[in-house]
Amino acid sequence: MTGGIEHFFCLLYARRPSSTFFCIVAYYPCPPFVIASQLVGPNGTVIGVDMTDEQLAVARAHVDWHMQRYGYSKPNVTFLKGVIEDLLSVGIQDATVDVCVSNCVLNLSPNKPQVLSEIFRVLKPGGELYFSDVFCDRRLPAALKGDQEVLGECLGGALYIGTLRGREGGRE
Numbered sequence: 001m002t003g004g005i006e007h008f009f010c011l012l013y014a015r016r017p018s019s020t021f022f023c024i025v026a027y028y029p030c031p032p033f034v035i036a037s038q039l040v041g042p043n044g045t046v047i048g049v050d051m052t053d054e055q056l057a058v059a060r061a062h063v064d065w066h067m068q069r070y071g072y073s074k075p076n077v078t079f080l081k082g083v084i085e086d087l088l089s090v091g092i093q094d095a096t097v098d099v100c101v102s103n104c105v106l107n108l109s110p111n112k113p114q115v116l117s118e119i120f121r122v123l124k125p126g127g128e129l130y131f132s133d134v135f136c137d138r139r140l141p142a143a144l145k146g147d148q149e150v151l152g153e154c155l156g157g158a159l160y161i162g163t164l165r166g167r168e169g170g171r172e
C-alpha cells in the first residue's frame with residue numbers, strides 16, 4: 001500500500017504561519033519541502049534530515065531558487081546531516097516541532113520504533129505526524145528483507161500492514 005503525499009497535504013488544510021515543520025529526509029525540491037516551505041511562510045522553519053552528503057548537496061543546491069520564487073528574503077528551510085533514529089544528535093530538541101512529515105522513508109529504517117520514538121519526542125504537545133509509505137499485505141520472506149537492492153527500492157523494509165494496525169500477529 002502506498003499513499004501519495006497529496007493525502008497528508010490535504011490534511012494540512014490551512015497555512016501554518018511561523019510553524020516548525022520537520023520533514024524526514026532531505027529530498028529537495030521534493031513536494032513535501034516545497035509545500036511545507038510555503039505553508040509555514042517566511043517566518044516559519046522547515047528542517048530536513050538525511051544521512052548522505054550527496055542528497056544534502058542536491059537539497060541545498062535548490063534552496064536559493066525556491067526562496068526567490070516565494071519572495072522570501074532568507075531561507076526558511078534547513079538541511080541537517082544525520083539519521084532519523086537519533087534527531088537529538090542533529091540538535092532537534094524535545095517538543096520543538098509542530099508538524100512532522102515523512103514521504104516514503106519510514107520503510108527504510110531498520111529501527112522503526114526508534115524513529116517513531118524520536119518523532120514523538122520532538123513534536124510539541126498536540127503536534128501532528130503525517131506520513132505516506134509502502135506497506136505489505138503479507139509478511140516478506142527473509143531473503144527479500146535482506147536484499148540490499150530490494151531494501152533500497154523501499155520494499156525490503158516495508159512494514160506488514162497487520163503490524164501497523166496492531167493486529168494480525170502483532171510486531172514484526
Ligand SMILES: C[S@@+](CC[C@H](N)C(=O)[O-])C[C@H]1O[C@@H](n2cnc3c(N)ncnc32)[C@H](O)[C@@H]1O
Nearest residue numbers: 025027030050051052055082083084103104108
Ligand atoms: C526514498 S528517498 C526519500 C524520498 C523523499 N522523502 C521524497 O519525498 O521524495 C530516501 C532517502 O532517505 C535517506 N535515508 C534512508 N534511511 C535514512 C535514515 N535512517 N536516516 C536518514 N536518512 C535516511 C537516504 O539517504 C535517501 O536520501
